[in-house]
Amino acid sequence: MRGAGQRLRLDTLDRVAGPGRGWHGPQVDPRALRVGVVHLGLGAFHRAHQAVFTELAAAATGRDDWGIAGVTQRSAAVREQLVPQDGLYSVLERGADGPALRVVGSVREVLHGGGDPAAVVDRIADPAVRVVTVTVTEKGYRRDGRGGLDRSDPEVVADLTGRPPRTAVGQLVRGLQARRSRGGAPVTVLSCDNLSGNGRVLRGLVHEFVAALPAAQGAGLADWITGAVRFPSCMVDRIVPATRDEDRADANRLLGLEDRGVVVTEPFRQWVIEDDFAADRPTWERAGALFTTDVAGWEAVKLRTLNATHSLLAYLGALSGYDTIAAALSDDRLAAAAEALMVEDVTPTLRVPDGLDLAGYRRQVLARFANPALRHRTVQVAMDGSQKLPVRLLGTVRDRLSAGVVPRHATLAVAAWMVYVARGWDVRGRELPLDDPLADRLRAAASADADPSRLVDSLLRVSEIFGPDLPEHGGFRAVLTEQVMRLRTDLNGSSSHHPY
Template sequence: MSDGAVGQRLDLRTLEQQLRRTGSGGRWTPPPVDPRSLRVGIVHLGIGAFHRAHQVVFTELAAAAAGHDDWGVAGVTQRSASVRDQLIPQDGLYSVLERGPGAAPLRVLGSVREVLFGAAEPAAVVDRIADPAVRVVTLTVTEKGYRRDGAGRLDLSDPQVLADVAGQPPRTVVGQLVRGLQRRWERGAGPVTVLSCDNLVGNGHVLRGLVHDFLDALPSSGLGGLADWIGTSVRFPCCMVDRIVPATTAADRADARRVLGLADHGVVVAEPFSQWVIEDDFAAGRPAWELAGAVTTKDVAAWEAVKLRMLNATHSLLAYLGALGGYDTIAAALSDDQLAAAAEALMVEDVAPTLRVPDGLDLTDYRRGVLRRFANPALRHRTVQVAMDGSQKLPVRLLGTVRDRLAAGAVPQHAALAVAAWMTYVARGRDVHGRDLPLDDPLADRLRAAAAADAGDPPRLVDSLLRVEEIFGVDLPEHDGFRAALTDHVARLTANG
């Protein structure tokens, strides 16, 4: 590469110049489809690193394999304008840098054709969803982005939700979606599919319920027929996604720059593994994702349970125990023999008995693959990053296993250890070296208040946090065996410093 190229930023012009000047040399691959030819057919809400490293890759490879040019992506960034600011000057181009054994060459992607900042451009988001050319709306907004209450319904006490219901330009994801569907209905723009790609049990069913909760809260005047149209013209399939995508660092950006010869402000990092299981129920067509390796099925639930309870639950256990133990990354936590044994035991003793294994999946191989992926030191997936939003993650990752094992007459000790580690993380707020541990959680203030007075008393701490009904419901606090297991684990974790 020439020294002059290194000072330039990635965009369509500089990418073409670089290809003419030096080629890729096998170290990186250009977009397999011409970005200029792509028409927007997908709106994605929540265009963070995961979406760009997962669904966009599948979509672009599928478009190349099928020869289609109508599945470009219009991404909506929800919380900040950073992704827009990264990608717009780059003509939507960015690269995916794989880390670990079997890593592919750096891949430049061109399917993102537009980026909107939802907080500043709500009308544009609504109009994009209502565009007749758009046939699929996808979402990765994290569990908390759905703004659910303790019962799993749309939280109508949330001020932003109430403002969206009242008619402000929508700021919440469900508000954006419903107002976009409303505009679509009014314009006769045709059917559309809404595909949640977040870690929620039955994510499509959940999202459909939240949409109808929003509709039920609206004034009835002028909206007759919208709910019926959504019922007949909008599909909400479920899906399961899997890829480890850690936060991009300055070192990652420097490595991408060395390989590509251009500065990429939007590079994302990922492990080589990637999986997508999709319920094949679409209202108006979809990309041929199966040509890129996705699994299409009529039954996502079994795959989803394996992933949430085996992989995600173990990720959380290692995050909380690892962070408390002073380990900065998941791979470092797994190098601790005690933590590795706890992770293995969680999957074998607690989770496996609760699963309905999908046809064609070897659960032993899957478990070994989970541990092998977590042990990849090249990813540097930070424990405190995985520890975020525990109040939203525990119910879907761990508490289903807890309830199933309790119903079978067994106290799941290792799942209880993971929950106890979260409780200790919340109460202590520091690791064994005295370093602060951030509590990044939508219920952070309430959790701190619940733990503050009882941090040094394990039985009282357990009782206080178990009373957070949004997390534990009304059943788990009443189970003496589970409460005793939590208390024992919290006492040991506290005694160990």
């Protein structure tokens, strides 16, 4: 095997590159790239999505000033993977035609926010940086029950009191504060997380953080941010499962080198971006991104159609003993529930963007979910339900309730989450992990032997998820209780994989 036993690096990549190699190398020369983007949250999704778009955009224009300085948040694992590899990693696409591999070279610097927060602040302050992108997941924004900055969060408190910042919002504000002191070059902060109006949300959190600073620190900063910083919204879409040993083995075989940073994904990728930038930006449209003045329609379609259906299949599938989303979708009853959620509950709530074929989009979503090569685990999609339900499902629930209809399939997804939280094991007796920032609260609220009505009432009282309105809606609560009862009865009494 070419380069067997050697680690992916710039010098080893040069040795194995050549005609007929069966994979694509970086589309730009990584050695020539200068940093122009800081990215907070250097996880698998960013490396499979925005980093790929950014490299392709740089290649299309010949620009050498759009390298990325990626910031890992809590864990140094990604830094340990990528620094010895000169920032290089491979993206393994798994589609119907077999795997395809590309090596990406757009990440030119890897910082550990927890270990060296001063370096993160310094990079954000650098005038050469004109864009800061963010993928820290819903929970990384550290919001309270009303959606604002959680001033009771110990990490937020510590950042506000002056320690080197370790939260994403704290890093942003301290970086912007330092940037202002170094001349105040304009910059764009682009949230790429699954939040409705993600740019607006992040702008609000930044301003709340600034308002909470001591007067001497925050003086004038809010006004400068208002004038010099833009917070556009965007919608991102690409399925990126957790990388498995099998994926690493396939990447290493195709590449002929050991790559400890490989990420796995599907061939599909989409990025819809609000065209509101404070300064220069990569020409992401040359890589297939869509720029628009109205992201909200695209965002709602994706969150309510794709993400909500993903969650429905994750909870029902995991309870039913299915390890992957594709396996769950192979169950005719789960597939019918997914289709009905999209058609009957979600579609009446959408304002469809111009040029989008909604029926075709639904078919495409199901086809992507059915890709058996991805092996996207149900329990991975089930993570952080307390953060995901409000943005994926509960907007649809509220909109349909306001129209006088209880959305049965959206409610089924919420019921499946409740049973998942309370039950803790699938039909095969295997443990289901509760990986959620509110895990302790949820465990205290849920009891495996509680009757359905008590379970529903108890979990509906978690106001960070359901707010003050949904617990008071008798029709929603009644249907939710009925579905929890049916799910639990069928799971306890059936040896099949059908959850209801």
